[in-house]
Amino acid sequence: MQKAIRNILICIATLFLFFITDRAVAHIFQEITTQSKIRFSRIYKGNIDAKILIIGNSRGVHSFYAPDIQKVTNQKTFNLSYNGMSTQIATEFFKDYLENNSAPRLLIIETTFLRDNNNLLKNVKMYSKRSKGIGFLFKEEQPKSYLATKLSNTYAYNSEMFFRNLYYLNKTDQTWISRKVIKPDFINNAVPKSANINLPREENIEALKEMLRLCNKHGIEAKLVIAPYLPEYLASLQNFTEWKSIVAEAIDDTPLYDLSDALKDSNHFSDTLHTNYNGATELIDAMKANGIL
């Protein structure tokens, strides 16, 4: 009996040791990530004070190169886009941005994030403590993961985002852009002859409307843009016109700039969906010509 009690006590002590270590490690991680220069961590530090803010999914990341836009416009530019970011998640980060930083003059929205789901929550769960909106979405949509972060706080840092936080600890992530060029072989063999773009999700349309309302409230000029697609891929999109009309209907009189066919040269793309650095540079001219910048 004594042995059993001793062993049960050892089990409890082991769990307690885990509990303490877990909290301590999570606390250290939080301190480290607060210092990171990655876009989302910078929101909560404040003082970004950009005049031009860009938001979207991976097409937003690779189509709009903030340092060059800043050079051309002479206005501080900040890209808040992230791979796979849905409009719902983007709206929550945008709210946090406005709460912690001064409002920008112009918000450029890459609209294809209307098709994305909220899978990115797994990746940005480390911000659920700092952001009410992200925390709420995370709890609602991924209750099991949410519970896991409560049991083990370090689980919140189990994501690619944490590694990116470490990587950008002492350098800006605003220079993040693809420099690859799509292989001709890939264009010839792997670009589909017929494809469809996922239609905008209802909850994302609502989130976009909220984002536009916030812009209105803070006197921010919002411009919606469709970034370029590889011409061969764009030609294969069957429901692109339908997709555009759904977006146009949702945004009333906010301008929608369709630059999907602005780049014709495949050397400006890293794959079917994303421009590379050369493409992003070319796109700045198209944005100027269209009055976006």
Add this chain to the structure above:
Amino acid sequence: MLFNSLEFLVFFPIFLLVYFTTKGNVRTAFCLVSSYLFYGWWDWRFLGLILLLTTINFYLGIIISKTDSDAQRKRSLFVSCFCSLAILGFFKYFNFFLDSLAEGINKLGIEWNFGTLSIILPVGISFYTFQTMSYTIDLYRRKIEVENSFLKFATFVAFFPQLVAGPIVRASTFIPQLYHDHKFDWKRFGDGMCIILWGFVMKSAVADSLALVADSRFAQPYLYSSLSLLIGVIFYSFQIYGDFCGYSLIAIGIGRILGYDFGINFNRPYFAISFSDFWQRWHISLSSWLRDYLYIPLGGNRHGRIRTHINLLTTMLLGGLWHGANWTFVIWGGLHGMYLILQRIIGPFYNSAINILKIPKALSHLFLIFTIFTLTSFAWIFFRATSLSDAIYIITEIISFEDMRFSSVNNKFQVGKGLILITMLFLCEAISFSKPFPHIKDHCPWLKPFFIVVCLLTLSLFGTFGNNAFIYFQF
């Protein structure tokens, strides 16, 4: 039911509670019913197949042991092996042979299509057929006593920890253990939990994290650069190790808690300094099965050099085919067969060269470890590739060294995480050279709580969750 599922998290504590409050035949019956439940959770229809194999081998086992007539003993063994192999052959290889036959005939210029049957491969069939075969063969060889209790024999065949993906437990090891009423033991519980936890680290943290990189490379190799593909291949080598070793460790750990010893199934295989050493460290229960029931009966190394080489090649080719019905598996087995033959030819010259040049043993070992790992990884390309043409594309693309810049690598952060995990695994295995890593705490019991905490933190920080099935389920 998967070990890494919520269902198992509910199943196992209930099983444990009832297991330790029962005794004798009641406990054995409970083990059998639970094992069938565990298996039936996936597809109950195939329980009939296990029961059929169990019944056939149980009664043939009795005939083999009770009769003195050599002819009848041989006949019974033949029927037993035939039934096991016929069932395995039908479910696993029927479509493969039909396809291969049609392809062969088409190559002769004759248009022929046999069509295929939509056959579901029963999970774990390769494991439990080998287990039942080893029983009747051992009985025939008079190496073990016959098992007269159907209940105990059925439990041996279907015992859930090792039913679906091994280790392939021999009757001589397991059945005698069924006769003991194992009591709950804190030490075994602690040891078992440590082994299970380390198994989960290997599976959920190491294997499943590496899978994200490796799977994408093998799914669409033409999208990736040479360096990306090379990373994919190296990651797969560790993925399959983490995945399979993880499963074996969880099975062994569960067995340990319940009072059973299954032995070890992996012993730091990537530290092997020869291919024969590799096969004494990798999937030990299968390689020893192939050695005892195939290689040695074929003649082993007793009939001269050429026959030895033929026996080695045959054993490895069949070992490859055991893994799956695809020519890629046969090539994988064939490559390992060739490696073993080449090692026998080159080995003596290498050893002489080392002695003459007075190269330090440690340096030679490092070179050998690197060489064995490289050649093993090369063979894994065939094992993992979805087709022969994909495998050849991957190899030619890597060998071309066309784009070896790190900037050409996709998913760099996943790659970074993978490298951290591989380094961690390497260090853990390196510091436990004399014993497999989870056993190292046996030397310092006070390390156990720290070991558990570190495993839990590793799982929390690096684990990839989402009911990822174990690779060896498909075999």
